Amino acid sequence: MSVARARRTVLGVIVALVTACAPTVVQEATQLTPVSGKTFRLTRAVTVPLSTGYSTTLRAGTRWDLVGTVAQGEVYRTKDQIVTVEGAHIHEGFIVVSQGTMVGFYLPVERTFAPVTPAVPLSIEP
Amino acid sequence: MKRTVAAVLVLGAAALLSACASSGPKFSEMATSMSVSKPEMGRIYFYRTTVLGAAVQPDVRLNGEVVGKAVPHGFFYADRPAGNYQVATETEVERKLTFTLDAGQVRYVRLNISMGFFVGHVYGELVDEAKGQAEIVDMRYVGAPVPKP
Numbered sequence: 001m002s003v004a005r006a007r008r009t010v011l012g013v014i015v016a017l018v019t020a021c022a023p024t025v026v027q028e029a030t031q032l033t034p035v036s037g038k039t040f041r042l043t044r045a046v047t048v049p050l051s052t053g054y055s056t057t058l059r060a061g062t063r064w065d066l067v068g069t070v071a072q073g074e075v076y077r078t079k080d081q082i083v084t085v086e087g088a089h090i091h092e093g094f095i096v097v098s099q100g101t102m103v104g105f106y107l108p109v110e111r112t113f114a115p116v117t118p119a120v121p122l123s124i125e126p
Numbered sequence: 127m128k129r130t131v132a133a134v135l136v137l138g139a140a141a142l143l144s145a146c147a148s149s150g151p152k153f154s155e156m157a158t159s160m161s162v163s164k165p166e167m168g169r170i171y172f173y174r175t176t177v178l179g180a181a182v183q184p185d186v187r188l189n190g191e192v193v194g195k196a197v198p199h200g201f202f203y204a205d206r207p208a209g210n211y212q213v214a215t216e217t218e219v220e221r222k223l224t225f226t227l228d229a230g231q232v233r234y235v236r237l238n239i240s241m242g243f244f245v246g247h248v249y250g251e252l253v254d255e256a257k258g259q260a261e262i263v264d265m266r267y268v269g270a271p272v273p274k275p
Contacts, residue, residue, distance in 0.1 A: 082254045084225075092225035092252060109210040109224035 023052050025087040027112035030070045038066035038074070044123040048102065048116055052087035058102075058122075064095065068106075072113050073098030075106045085114055097122065150267035153201055162205055168227040170211065171258060172250070173201035173265045174237040179246035182239065186250070187214045194269050196237040196248045201262050202269025213250040218242050221249035234258025 045060040064076035073096045085093040085105050093105035093114065101119040106112075153173075162169050172186055177198040185192045189212055194202040196215060206227060213223040213235055219242070227233055235250045236258070253261070 082252050084252055089222040089224070090249070090251060091223075107224070108226050109212065 022054070022086075022088045024089065025085050025091060025107075025114050026051055027107065027110060027114050030072065030106070030111070030113040032068040032070055032075060032106060032108075032111065034068045035074075036066055040064055040076070040124040040126060042122060043125050046102070046120055046122060048120050050085060050087070051117070054086040056083060056085060056093070056105075058083070058095070067094060070096060070106055070113055072096050072115070073103050100124070150200070153262045153265050153267070156267055160203065162230070162232075164205075166229045167205045167207055168229060168231040168233065169203055169205050170213075170227065170233045170235060171201060171203045171262060172196075172213075172235045172237060173258075173262045174198055174248075175261055175265070176239060179239040179248075182217055182246045182248060184215045184217050184248050186237065188212070190214075197268040199265055200268030201265035202267065215248045215250060217245045217247055219247060221247055223250035223252060225252050232258075234262065236261065 040063070042058055042060060042062050042064065045057060047055050047057045049055045059081050062078045062080040064078045066074055067077045068075045075094050075096055077094045083093050083095065083105075085091045085107065091105075091107045091110060091114075093107055095102050096104045096106050096113065098119070101121050102116060103119045104113050104115040107114055170188065172194055174196050180198045183195050183197050186194045186196055188204055188206070193204045208227055208229045208231075211225055211227055213225075215221050215237070223235065225233060232255060234253045234255065234257070236253050237248055238251055239246045239248050241247070
């Protein structure tokens with residue numbers, strides 16, 4: 001086997017391994033305090049890049065209802081679309097908003113906060 | 127000769143795929159007999175649209191309990207009380223999907239396959255109701271026998 005062919009084989013194996021093993025979603029322990037009574041509508045779609053290499057798109061026109069607060073901000077949930085956070089595993093997520101920007105996801109099953117860096121500005125209306 | 131070999135291979139592959147695929151009634155034929163029994167329960171549908179990697183049919187576990195198999199073109203469902211759920215499938219690695227289920231809510235989990243190192247990875251993806259309803263219609267039932275009303 002030539003050196004070039006061996007290199008291609010090794011590269012192929014590495015690519016296969018990388019695509020087979022996505023990183024896990026970074027999570028921090030947090031505590032949700034249930035709160036309700038606020039809502040907003042997203043006026044423009046926004047694509048949120050994740051540290052795992054995947055991304056999540058929040059659709060324009062979706063309505064979001066406050067379900068609680070965590071130390072990082074207010075937690076909103078929508079019934080208008082599925083929101084998931086993907087890495088090695090896939091987690092349903094609610095969004096965490098602070099001062100008009102989306103700072104991360106609250107993962108309701110894991111009860112953790114998954115940060116989004118940098119925070120993503122949201123275009124919203126009541 | 128080459129054409130004959132190719133034709134034999136294609137026919138063989140088709141036979142293998144059809145053997146691996148499901149053979150129960152279609153979702154559209156069963157819809158009326160599958161109403162959720164209790165209002166405090168939610169329902170989770172599982173389905174697999176692709177025959178890619180048809181021989182790879184791992185168990186599907188819901189909160190640790192085996193509820194079915196990821197059969198190509200097949201579907202099954204589980205009724206559960208409101209709460210937090212984890213769907214896990216395992217081939218050479220374990221893939222998990224976590225989500226909440228409300229009372230009366232219907233969730234759709236599509237079982238996809240992605241490339242693996244030696245074996246494809248089957249994983250659950252939560253899809254919205256409209257997409258789930260559209261995709262599951264032609265799937266065939268591969269779950270436990272449904273009790274008659």
